[in-house]
Amino acid sequence: AQSVTQPDIHITVSEGASLELRCNYSYGATPYLFWYVQSPGQGLQLLLKYFSGDTLVQGIKGFEAEFKRSQSSFNLRKPSVHWSDAAEYFCAVGAHMNTDKLIFGTGTRLQVFP
Amino acid sequence: ETGVTQSPTHLIKTRGQQVTLRCSSQSGHNTVSWYQQALGQGPQFIFQYYREEENGRGNFPPRFSGLQFPNYSSELNVNALELDDSALYLCASSLVGDTEAFFGQGTRLTVV
Numbered sequence: 001a002q003s004v005t006q007p008d009i010h011i012t013v014s015e016g017a018s019l020e021l022r023c024n025y026s027y028g029a030t031p032y033l034f035w036y037v038q039s040p041g042q043g044l045q046l047l048l049k050y051f052s053g054d055t056l057v058q059g060i061k062g063f064e065a066e067f068k069r070s071q072s073s074f075n076l077r078k079p080s081v082h083w084s085d086a087a088e089y090f091c092a093v094g095a096h097m098n099t100d101k102l103i104f105g106t107g108t109r110l111q112v113f114p
Numbered sequence: 115e116t117g118v119t120q121s122p123t124h125l126i127k128t129r130g131q132q133v134t135l136r137c138s139s140q141s142g143h144n145t146v147s148w149y150q151q152a153l154g155q156g157p158q159f160i161f162q163y164y165r166e167e168e169n170g171r172g173n174f175p176p177r178f179s180g181l182q183f184p185n186y187s188s189e190l191n192v193n194a195l196e197l198d199d200s201a202l203y204l205c206a207s208s209l210v211g212d213t214e215a216f217f218g219q220g221t222r223l224t225v226v
Contacts, residue, residue, distance in 0.1 A: 104157045
């Protein structure tokens with residue numbers, strides 16, 4: 001079955017600290033992988049996406065993610081977190097040419113302390 | 115700004131009633147997908163419309179239905195509302211074959 005697992009429900013970091021949010025997927029075909037961010041009361045904003053090629057992808061707001069096929073993982077990272085990064089983060093997987101029929105994880109809520 | 119707009123932003127309905135949610139696609143986009151996001155959960159795919167036809171459906175009952183209009187805007191209709199239908203409903207528009215869907219701000223539906 002196709003699924004996305006985000007093992008961490010809630011993460012708290014200090015401003016300026018590094019961040020890694022975990023994402024594992026189960027998908028039969030070659031996956032298209034995404035990370036979205038959702039601020040309270042807002043819709044989803046795409047941070048980055050991976051389709052093929054270089055397994056380290058750069059996104060907006062200083063985020064990056066690394067695709068590891070052997071581990072079925074697509075972890076999101078940021079070297080230095082800002083207070084404005086506090087939000088809910090969702091990992092999602094989609095099929096080739098159907099990237100708007102996405103399967104989402106349950107999300108990780110990021111809290112940032114000054 | 116994504117250009118995808120949804121209305122209304124908030125809505126309160128009584129169990130058993132019917133509701134219609136609306137979505138205006140980003141200019142040039144011909145595909146609309148709807149998602150349901152329950153509190154504390156990730157969005158779940160309801161269905162997608164392409165060229166006014168349903169083009170894929172998730173695990174939702176038939177009382178969830180939709181329409182897409184010639185201008186590519188879309189409606190989500192839910193009949194016989196249940197308490198568990200309380201959620202944030204997100205609309206996403208895209209160009210078929212493209213690699214990114216743009217999400218609206220959502221409609222928060224509360225069923226009492």
